[in-house]
Amino acid sequence: MNIDKHNIWHPYAKIPNKVPTYHVDSADGVYLNLKNGNRVIDGMSSWWSMIHGYNNSFINTAMKKQIDVVSHVMFGGLTHQPAIELCEKLIKITPQGLDKVFFADSGSVSVEVSLKMALQYWQNNGQKNKTHFVTPRGGYHGDTFGAMSVCDPNKGMHHLFNSVLAKNYFVTQPKTGNTVQALADFEKRLETSHSKIAAMILEPIVQGAGGMNIYDPKYHKGVRSLCDKFDVLLIVDEIATGFGRTGELFGCNHANISPDILCIGKALTGGYMTMAAAITNSKISDTVGVLMHGPTFMANPLSCSAANASIELLLKSNWQKRIGDIQSQLINELEPLKDEKSVYDVRVIGAIGVIELKEPLDMQISQEQLIKCGVWLRPYGKLLYTMPPFIINDKELAKITYCLLYTSPSPRDKRQSRMPSSA
Numbered sequence: 001m002n003i004d005k006h007n008i009w010h011p012y013a014k015i016p017n018k019v020p021t022y023h024v025d026s027a028d029g030v031y032l033n034l035k036n037g038n039r040v041i042d043g044m045s046s047w048w049s050m051i052h053g054y055n056n057s058f059i060n061t062a063m064k065k066q067i068d069v070v071s072h073v074m075f076g077g078l079t080h081q082p083a084i085e086l087c088e089k090l091i092k093i094t095p096q097g098l099d100k101v102f103f104a105d106s107g108s109v110s111v112e113v114s115l116k117m118a119l120q121y122w123q124n125n126g127q128k129n130k131t132h133f134v135t136p137r138g139g140y141h142g143d144t145f146g147a148m149s150v151c152d153p154n155k156g157m158h159h160l161f162n163s164v165l166a167k168n169y170f171v172t173q174p175k176t177g178n179t180v181q182a183l184a185d186f187e188k189r190l191e192t193s194h195s196k197i198a199a200m201i202l203e204p205i206v207q208g209a210g211g212m213n214i215y216d217p218k219y220h221k222g223v224r225s226l227c228d229k230f231d232v233l234l235i236v237d238e239i240a241t242g243f244g245r246t247g248e249l250f251g252c253n254h255a256n257i258s259p260d261i262l263c264i265g266k267a268l269t270g271g272y273m274t275m276a277a278a279i280t281n282s283k284i285s286d287t288v289g290v291l292m293h294g295p296t297f298m299a300n301p302l303s304c305s306a307a308n309a310s311i312e313l314l315l316k317s318n319w320q321k322r323i324g325d326i327q328s329q330l331i332n333e334l335e336p337l338k339d340e341k342s343v344y345d346v347r348v349i350g351a352i353g354v355i356e357l358k359e360p361l362d363m364q365i366s367q368e369q370l371i372k373c374g375v376w377l378r379p380y381g382k383l384l385y386t387m388p389p390f391i392i393n394d395k396e397l398a399k400i401t402y403c404l405l406y407t408s409p410s411p412r413d414k415r416q417s418r419m420p421s422s423a
């Protein structure tokens with residue numbers, strides 16, 4: 001009996017699972033060691049999180065040390081050094097003014113908390129009609145109910161839960177080339193509905209799981225000014241973009257703006273533990289007062305110790321240069337694909353490389369091809385993409401881009417002429 005297939009629910013999957021799962025025996029550096037004998041490069045960083053690679057000795061040591069001190073303790077009425085240390089670090093590295101930290105146990109929960117902060121802020125501010133949110137189409141903010149209500153209304157899960165999801169406002173998706181138009185649409189929405197809107201929520205510079213869309217920092221800057229003009233809070237979801245991924249420590253650094261509330265997660269612990277945070281400023285915290293949230297595993301000391309080690313490791317590395325180099329290599333090796341008949345677009349920013357095809361791929365077939373090629377990537381729909389660990393070397397990255405070319409449906413002779421010698 002195959003327990004995994006018949007008894008375990010995998011993400012966005014059925015039971016029994018139609019698609020194969022690959023059994024990971026162990027992992028080190030950028031490699032996953034599969035039970036079937038394959039050793040593959042993880043080009044996904046386990047969903048954006050494993051920035052320093054697997055089995056990192058610095059983070060391992062920090063966590064082992066913490067286990068012998070205290071692994072978990074409730075955060076209601078108690079506190080501990082790893083949380084205090086992490087709070088100090090986050091205040092230092094996040095955009096200006098953000099110095100009130102709520103630790104959550106997953107990205108979706110930090111989004112829920114940020115929505116609550118915004119709602120409680122306006123309730124206590126005497127503007128009780130400000131109970132809705134506005135967001136660009138094409139976004140993704142998590143799978144819980146509040147988060148789902150601000151995910152893309154068509155590509156998300158809205159159609160399944162439409163009758164129970166809160167009704168929010170959706171505005172034009174920003175894309176390279178439509179900044180002025182997208183801002184105008186946002187402004188029009190604010191003009192008519194600002195008295196009902198608590199906050200704008202968006203992913204900065206890169207919309208991740210909603211379609212891997214990259215847009216102009218000018219949109220982000222424009223959104224900040226319009227939020228100020230119409231008295232609407234700005235929540236920036238950096239769960240995917242935070243900690244260097246786009247070439248800046250945080251996505252909003254590209255636009256040089258500070259949000260009212262910032263959500264972080266994914267790479268916060270270097271991918272070791274589940275942890276996230278919603279961080280705000282004193283204007284919000286003073287008005288909110290008692291914040292009505294408190295997860296059981298909030299500020300888990302082991303998670304905090306992993307986060308402290310991961311941030312220390314990142315800051316003492318030459319991350320900006322490394323991500324710049326990854327970006328250049330991704331541009332060099334992926335951009336030539338733009339001319340292919342089957343390719344709609346190629347997009348690169350920081351350590352993110354995206355190939356958008358004209359037709360959807362068969363995920364199962366391409367997954368098998370990619371494993372045979374030696375990499376772990378998870379294409380979905382028309383998208384083939386990579387966001388590798390920052391510690392990847394040039395040769396390993398060349399292998400990923402080669403496998404991406406190999407998997408995209410383009411003429412084989414062309415592919416082979418581009419095959420790097422290392423692959």
Ligand SMILES: *Cc1c(COP(=O)(O)O)cnc(C)c1O
Pocket residue numbers: 106107108109111140141142143203208209237238239240265266
């Ligand atoms: C992954 C993600 C989330 C949800 O985080 P979970 O830890 O999966 O709950 C929210 N927002 C963005 C931008 C994400 O990429």
